[in-house]
Amino acid sequence: MSRPLNLIVLGTAGAGKSALTAAFGKWIEQNTDQKVAYINLDPGCDFVPFKPDFDVRDHFTISQIMRDENLGPNGAMVRASELLEQKAKEFSRRINKIKADIRLIDTPGQMEVFLFHGGPEMAKLMGDVTISVFLTDAEIAAKATGLVFTRLLGLSVGLRLGVPAIGVLNKMDLARDKLADIDRILTDTELLEKLVVKEGSGVMIDLTLRLSKVLPELLPAARVVKVSAKTGEGMRELYDIVHEVFCACGDLT
Ligand SMILES: Nc1nc2c(ncn2[C@@H]2O[C@H](COP(=O)(O)OP(=O)(O)OP(=O)(O)O)[C@@H](O)[C@H]2O)c(=O)[nH]1
Numbered sequence: 001m002s003r004p005l006n007l008i009v010l011g012t013a014g015a016g017k018s019a020l021t022a023a024f025g026k027w028i029e030q031n032t033d034q035k036v037a038y039i040n041l042d043p044g045c046d047f048v049p050f051k052p053d054f055d056v057r058d059h060f061t062i063s064q065i066m067r068d069e070n071l072g073p074n075g076a077m078v079r080a081s082e083l084l085e086q087k088a089k090e091f092s093r094r095i096n097k098i099k100a101d102i103r104l105i106d107t108p109g110q111m112e113v114f115l116f117h118g119g120p121e122m123a124k125l126m127g128d129v130t131i132s133v134f135l136t137d138a139e140i141a142a143k144a145t146g147l148v149f150t151r152l153l154g155l156s157v158g159l160r161l162g163v164p165a166i167g168v169l170n171k172m173d174l175a176r177d178k179l180a181d182i183d184r185i186l187t188d189t190e191l192l193e194k195l196v197v198k199e200g201s202g203v204m205i206d207l208t209l210r211l212s213k214v215l216p217e218l219l220p221a222a223r224v225v226k227v228s229a230k231t232g233e234g235m236r237e238l239y240d241i242v243h244e245v246f247c248a249c250g251d252l253t
């Protein structure tokens, strides 16, 4: 990759964002000649499993905001998200200065902290090619309605940030018995629709059915990668897709 790539790792709470940031970075370092930088944008964590080149906790943390402003955890989250927005320019300038081929950006467990404030601004300001991965637990995606839901969430994330999103199903090591089901419902729209009907009824099913028809067009199955941050499986596939999307975006910018 000739121009630096910023890869924003987003996902539901506990989906393995920090673990994937560490595992994917390690895989890239061991298997390619790309230089990796690690960015932590989660002010709420006590520990990250990588050595950050930029750490938002050097500027503010959730526990410090709670103490200084007499706030509860949720109030402190909202405050942190305002601070992230206020400091978006400064932070993106600092991040941009970090020399690397690929900058892996870990984000808060509470997605809204990043997505409502700060995140879109940072994605815009970061300059070089920026793409996102949206991480969910593979077990959720093994059910047809769960799969539609997670892909829709992934699309919303891309829409909000204004950058392409790659869907990533993590913790495949815990969902090995469901791998065949996931593969089938990802690629066979008719089967997906049948299973959606079987899993429930009513308005939501009608909506899910309609969504399952448009989703393949909006987010092709080929853009959904299955990985395990624990065992390292799927890292090559993730790297290839990131590279593919990067090249497509690089040509356009
Ligand atoms: N079995 C298994 N466990 C995983 C995997 N990835 C992460 N975990 C575990 O899931 C838990 C949460 O992982 P984190 O990396 O902290 O997840 P996160 O999304 O960063 O969490 P928050 O930032 O708190 O939202 C930890 O106990 C990890 O060890 C995986 O691929 N397989």
Ligand SMILES: [Mg+2]
Residues within 6 Å of the ligand: 017, 018, 019, 042, 045, 106, 107, 108, 109
């Ligand atoms: Mg984390």
